[in-house]
Amino acid sequence: MKFSRKSTEHLDACRFCWMCRHICPIGNATGQERNTARARALGLSLVAREAVDYSEDIINNVYECALCGACVKECVTGWDPVAFTKEARLGAALDGKLPAYVLKMVNAVLETGNVYGAKPDGKLATKIRGLDKSDTLFFLGADARYKTPENAAGAIDLLQKLGVSFTARENEPDSGYGMDFLVSATSETKSVAETCAAALNGYKKVICYDPADAKIFRREYKKWGIKLAPEILTFTEYLAIIIDEKKVKKSDLVFTPQDSAILARDLEETEPIRKILGKIGRVSEMLLNRRDTMLAGNLIMNEYMPAVMERVAADRWINAKNVGAKILVTESPAEYALLAKTKPAGIDLVTLEEAIAKCL
Ligand code: SF4
Ligand code: SF4
Structure with missing residues (x-):
């Protein structure tokens, strides 16, 4: 080496x-x-x-x-x-x-189009088929499609309630995030990314539900010289724009943001979630917030070190308890999945879209 x-x-x-x-x-x-x-x-x-x-x-x-x-x-x-x-x-x-557990996931991307080698969720596929055509694509990502399809469905429901014109793809290509995580910039990783870019280049705007996809689209594709024509937005920043124009109820709920490490550190996006939560309720911070945030879990690593991932999520719950959090709000499907698995009594866990839906 x-x-x-x-x-x-x-x-x-x-x-x-x-x-x-x-x-x-x-x-x-x-x-x-x-x-x-x-x-x-x-x-x-x-x-x-x-x-x-x-x-x-x-x-x-x-x-x-x-x-x-x-x-x-x-x-x-x-x-x-x-x-x-x-x-x-x-x-x-x-x-x-490559260790066998890594090779298995790399082969799964190349053979099945997702790192988990999983089959599409039937209910989510039906929901996607019911969407109109649009030049705005809601890109769900592998974690949401295959590990937390109910979250993906909830996010689609919210965009519909907000009156957004958008579509999603039943045959959504893999962004290459999993490959980049596992083996970095191999020729296979770039080939997965090129296939995805070719599918996305017909859209004007791509809203990424998973921060991991927004990161690879904005940063790695550029590094690898892969042209991506549409405007790439994170789900959180897109919601902040939409919510700004909508009438929403300001509740007396107190929300604690679990900043996604990818959004906060890689994409330097920390304020949209606060803007949204501040409009629908009050924000109470973690001690380690914004760029200092602490990871609450990674679903790819959960495939080969699940006990450690549960401990990582449990540690973040301890941080939340220590600041007296009432409702922890996530921006990442992976963090939601692992926090849900380890949730203690006495604190609620919601996705950002669930928090907004409470106040519409
Ligand atoms: S603090 Fe020390 S170990 Fe950590 S990244 Fe910097 S040089 Fe490396
Ligand atoms: S903090 Fe730990 S897990 Fe995170 S990048 Fe550094 S060594 Fe890796």
Whole structure:
């Protein structure tokens, strides 16, 4: 496994540093030193020096990172563990060293069009078939379509209630987010992205239900030179625009936003959710909010380390309890799914669309 000069520099900077160890949601969940940016860098720096093999254990460790960017945000010296971790995943793919649990998901994308190898949900497919044609596409994404179809259906219902003209695709292509997460920019990842771009280029506007898809459309496609003609909006920012023009009831409900790490850190979007929740009720913040947010779960990692993902979500519930949250509001289908699985008594969990629907 050969690392680029840039990644080698970052590995060498991180390998003896402890400064971000408290911020890693995985390290906090497992309590293990191996789940810190520094430990990952130490192992990979030895691989880069050819002092040790790129072994199964080191590769497994590379897949224990959620790429959530909390360490990158925390690093005052500007080093980037997400970048070297993605390069290490690319290297594992190119060297033919992917763990079986990763290979299974990569093959699922290539063979079935989704990382979970799942079949479409019947009720959601019927709902999608009932939508009119429009040049605005509501892109649901793999997590919502295959893991939380009831959330996807609820989001469609809300857009209809708000009088939005939009459509969705029964044969929605995969955005490539799962491939990018698992193996970074391989030729297969780019090919999945190119197929998706070709399908999307007939629309004027694409509203992404899942922040992960908005991120890959806006950032990675550009990096890979893949042209995407439509305007790309996140669901949250689109709802903020629509709600601004609508009459909604201001309730006495107190909402606590669970900022999506992808929205807050990768896309630098933190205010639309507050604008919406402030209009329909009152906002009460987590201590770690906006760019400091803590990941509450990742459904791809849930396929191979479910106990840790549940612990990650449970930790976020502890944060919510500590600030006296009453209603936790999510923007990401993955976080909703894992928070729902671990929900304690005494706090409600709602998606952003459910919060809005309460006040229409
Ligand atoms: S990302 Fe920054 S703070 Fe974290 S281990 Fe690397 S150098 Fe240290
Ligand atoms: S990107 Fe997130 S999960 Fe990975 S080491 Fe950094 S803080 Fe931990």
